[in-house]
Amino acid sequence: MSVNLILETGAGITASNSYVAVAECDTYHEGHLYAEAWTGATADQKAAALIMATRTLDHTIEWFGLKASMAQSLDWPRERVPNPESRSLVALINDGSYLPANEIPQRLKEATCELARELLKADRTAEADEKGIKHLGLGQGAVDIDFDKTDRRDALTDYIKQIVSVFGRVRMFGMCVKLSRA
Numbered sequence: 001m002s003v004n005l006i007l008e009t010g011a012g013i014t015a016s017n018s019y020v021a022v023a024e025c026d027t028y029h030e031g032h033l034y035a036e037a038w039t040g041a042t043a044d045q046k047a048a049a050l051i052m053a054t055r056t057l058d059h060t061i062e063w064f065g066l067k068a069s070m071a072q073s074l075d076w077p078r079e080r081v082p083n084p085e086s087r088s089l090v091a092l093i094n095d096g097s098y099l100p101a102n103e104i105p106q107r108l109k110e111a112t113c114e115l116a117r118e119l120l121k122a123d124r125t126a127e128a129d130e131k132g133i134k135h136l137g138l139g140q141g142a143v144d145i146d147f148d149k150t151d152r153r154d155a156l157t158d159y160i161k162q163i164v165s166v167f168g169r170v171r172m173f174g175m176c177v178k179l180s181r182a
Contacts, residue, residue: 012072018054018112050112083099110163
């Protein structure tokens with residue numbers, strides 16, 4: 001079975017499923033010291049990893065700005081996303097220093113490549129088999145371990161979060177707000 005990767009170019013494609021093409025991610029990993037998971041994968045595995053990485057980023061990051069079109073399938077391209085290179089609120093206000101609404105930012109592509117490689121190593125979206133340790137104790141010659149059932153590995157590494165932090169923030173799951181009419 002061949003994986004059908006449909007690249008989002010910045011045009012707001014209605015059926016796109018990836019921010020990065022396999023060939024572009026191959027080039028990205030040429031300069032990466034720890035690229036074995038990527039370079040050792042088949043073309044279909046790479047395409048599936050890029051599709052899953054794109055979907056995971058869109059589900060876990062609350063992006064700044066607005067979707068460029070309601071018809072597009074992915075969260076990018078976006079309008080009114082502050083340009084992180086402007087470095088100044090005054091510049092943003094005075095000249096409207098926003099990212100182009102018809103492009104996928106290079107940093108987003110890099111984060112997608114990083115996450116795709118991580119997903120080839122392990123399913124970061126699955127519940128961890130072993131939860132975090134809540135309590136560790138020694139007594140009577142035995143080890144006592146209490147695992148925290150609420151702890152799990154993040155879908156995104158800290159490095160990936162850092163890369164995309166200029167474009168949005170991680171969604172806070174598990175927080176509930178009751179909405180009611182007055």
